[in-house]
Amino acid sequence: MLPSILLVAIAIAIVGVDRVYAQSTLTISVPLTAPTQAVSVSPALLSFSIEGDRWPEWVANPPSYTTRNDFTFNALSNLGALTGLPPNIRVGANSEDRIQLDNTVNVVQASFPPPTASLPYPEASAVLVSDGYYTLSRFLPSGTHMTWGLNFGTTNTAPAIAQAKSILSTFSSTGASTAAGISLDLLELGNEPDLYGTNGHRTSGYSISQYVSEWNTVMSAIISATSLKTGVRPFILGLSFGHSDHGVGEFSPQQAFADGYLTTNAGKFVTIISQHNYEGGCCTALVSNLMSKSLTRSNLTAFTSDIQAVKAKGLKYIFGETNSYFNHGVPSVSDTGGAAVWVVDYTLFAGTLGIANMFFHEGIGFKYNLFQPVSLNRSIEDATPLNPPVAAHVQPAYYAAIVIAEFLGSSTRNLVELSTTSSNIISAYALYSGTSISRVLLINHQAFLSSSSGSARPSVSVFFSLSGGGKTVQIKRLSIPFADSKSGLKWGGQSYETSNALVSGSLVTTSQVLTDPIVVSATEVVMVTS
Structure with a gap:
């Protein structure tokens, strides 16, 4: 654990940057014990949502799907x-409302629109799956907790009931996935129903009151046709909206609750409310935009009232689908070192x-992937053919997942952001194991680009002021060549x-x-521990 820290004085010494980065000394108060605002966080704080159409390859x-994808298995x-626990896995998303169960197919049969420069790896327009599709859950690391999506693209209850029965079978006491140590935590009916009125799943003008009524009808039919019981896993994941108006009157947790969502027959099974959120829209952005400390905070704090409304009902609140920019990310932004810096800060x-x-x-082939689990035969940037194909590989953002996992560790985790309100490029987090401080993470949001090659790299000198002084700590760095680099990252030299x-x-x-300064370079993350 870190020695007792009274405060952290950060002296900013930045060379060759615009005045926007010029700062005076910044003093950060660090409590000796976990403050009341510290939040207990899950080891699976960073988890994964998988597009359902190509889940089998993931x-x-x-073509047989009888052996696991070792690259995915190792990455997880x-x-x-x-952390002591694999990331949680959700399978569904846009494909969720296009899947039909058909046991005449071998695992999966999907129809895809042609790739385009802006969408090199489009989602399937129609997907047929067999029971074997769901039993592939057994290939995840033991201890994984799962959420499975059900088709709500139609109000016909038959597809969702058939899927639910198939899923529950593989997670039964004698099912293949249960035997492999995989748990089914949640069922999710429908993906982003607030968009149904514009994506063809419902007529224009589809309202939240219509959604609440239809969702209860279909979910109640699933409950009646299966072994689902209140208070027993799997529970129901609620809402999964693509947007929220934060209680103004359209789609939001507040309005769903006002319309009786939780008091319906099916609503009594809901234990977690899901919101989908992206840092921005497609299709252009700068890596410096993604790395912006202020933009990330503006994006996330917009959901404060939603979080409070959900917790007031005794429910958990999650981002059930998230990433940098929707429609699979922005080329040369979502797949860069800058994205790794963003993922660390955004998640914490x-x-x-x-x-x-x-x-x-x-x-498969999404620009914002943390890793590409299979070889790719066309570019994720613009669909240009790749010959030879590019083998499965991690992308820069994967390092963020590693940093977060190591920072959180495997003991009790209480997280707090350290106040750095006078700095627009530095953010800092403290982790408490129990009530004692354990680690500090420092993030430099300044984008150091390849166009600056040959120039002095700006840096921040961080001074820790201690009671007793002279204590020794270990420094571990996420080193990134440039904010726009797509490879060459190292965490602790590895x-x-x-x-x-x-x-x-x-x-x-x-x-x-x-008592010596800790230098945090532009586009770098540094972990301090004893």
């Missing part, structure tokens, strides 16, 4: 080894607001850019006394 090897297991700041889990959305997602290289950390 987790298993085609790396995280579980650091969300945790301090009381968002229990952040399910980062993944697919790389995950390997053929099997396993770590490579010798660990590099440094020791120093806390």
